[in-house]
Amino acid sequence: MAEITNFRGEARAQADNGDNPADDLIARVGERVRRARDRKGIPRRVLSEKSGVSPRYLAQLEAGEGNISIGLLQKVAAALDHKIEWLVGEDDPWTSDALRVADLYRTANSDVQAAVLRTLSPEPMAARRAHRVCLVGLRGAGKSTLGRRAGRELGIPFVELNREIEEQAGMPVDEVMAFYGQEGYRRLEAQAMSRVIATHDTMILAVAGGIVAEPETYNRLLSNFHTIWVKATPAEHMARVREQGDERPMAGNPEAMEQLKSILTSREALYDRALAQLDTSSKSEDESLEELVSLIRDRGFV
Known part of the structure; x- marks a missing residue:
C-alpha cells in the first residue's frame, strides 16, 4: 500500500x-x-x-x-x-538511419538502387528471384484473372497469397481480419510468403494491394520475385470490382472514389518499385494477357 x-x-x-x-x-x-x-x-x-x-x-x-x-x-x-x-517508440522514425537510407534508396535512380542491392546482397538478385513472378497492384487491376491465365499459357503454377493465408488460418480472409486484426493478417501474410518462396522456384503469384505498405514483407517480395505492377485507372478499378459482385467499395459510401484515388496516390511510389508495369486501362482481358505473357518472356522472368 x-x-x-x-x-x-x-x-x-x-x-x-x-x-x-x-x-x-x-x-x-x-x-x-x-x-x-x-x-x-x-x-x-x-x-x-x-x-x-x-x-x-x-x-x-x-x-x-x-x-x-x-x-x-x-x-x-x-x-x-x-x-x-x-x-x-522513443526513437524518431524520421531521423533514424534506417528510414533515411530507405528514403534515399526509394528516390535514387535504378543504377544506384542496383548498386546498393549488390552491396547489401552478395547473392545475385536474379538467382534469388529464380523464375518467380509476382503481380502487385490495387484490387480490380486484374492480377488474379491475368495471373491465372498466364500461368496456364506458360505452363507454370499460379498462386494467390490470400488463398495461402486462408489455408493456413482455416478461415476466409474477412474472418482472419475480424479475429486477428490488421496486425495478425500481416503476420500470416509474411508467413505465407515464406512458404511460397520455400516451395516454388517457378510460379506466378498474386498478392493483396496493401502488401506494399508493409516494408519488411514488400522488400522480401521485391528481392525474391520478378515484380510487375498491374495498373488501371481508378474508375476501371472500381468498375471491375463491382463486376465481380463486390459492392463494398461503393455501398453507402458516396466518397468511395475519392478514397480510392487517395490510396492510389499514397501507394504509387511503392508500386513503382516493381521491375515492370502492365497498364490494363481500356484493354480487353485477352489484350492484357497477351501483353503480360510477352512481358514475362521478353524480360526472361521465367
Whole structure:
C-alpha cells in the first residue's frame, strides 16, 4: 500500500513539474500521426473513415491533446499502414538511419538502387528471384484473372497469397481480419510468403494491394520475385470490382472514389518499385494477357 502511495505521489510530482512521461508520449504519438498522414497525402477525413476514429478525436490526437486508448491507436496505425510500435517508440522514425537510407534508396535512380542491392546482397538478385513472378497492384487491376491465365499459357503454377493465408488460418480472409486484426493478417501474410518462396522456384503469384505498405514483407517480395505492377485507372478499378459482385467499395459510401484515388496516390511510389508495369486501362482481358505473357518472356522472368 505504501508503494502505491509513493508511486502516486511521484506521478503527481512529475505532473506538477511539467515532466510527465505520459504527456510526452501523447505529444510524440500525435506528431507522428500527423506527419505520417501528411507524407501519405491522406486527408484527416479519409483517415477517420479508414480507422473508425472520429475527425474531432484525430484532431485532438494530432495536437497532443488526445489520451487515445491502445485499441483506437492500433486502428489509426493500421489505417496509416504502420505498426503501432512505429508511433510510440522513443526513437524518431524520421531521423533514424534506417528510414533515411530507405528514403534515399526509394528516390535514387535504378543504377544506384542496383548498386546498393549488390552491396547489401552478395547473392545475385536474379538467382534469388529464380523464375518467380509476382503481380502487385490495387484490387480490380486484374492480377488474379491475368495471373491465372498466364500461368496456364506458360505452363507454370499460379498462386494467390490470400488463398495461402486462408489455408493456413482455416478461415476466409474477412474472418482472419475480424479475429486477428490488421496486425495478425500481416503476420500470416509474411508467413505465407515464406512458404511460397520455400516451395516454388517457378510460379506466378498474386498478392493483396496493401502488401506494399508493409516494408519488411514488400522488400522480401521485391528481392525474391520478378515484380510487375498491374495498373488501371481508378474508375476501371472500381468498375471491375463491382463486376465481380463486390459492392463494398461503393455501398453507402458516396466518397468511395475519392478514397480510392487517395490510396492510389499514397501507394504509387511503392508500386513503382516493381521491375515492370502492365497498364490494363481500356484493354480487353485477352489484350492484357497477351501483353503480360510477352512481358514475362521478353524480360526472361521465367
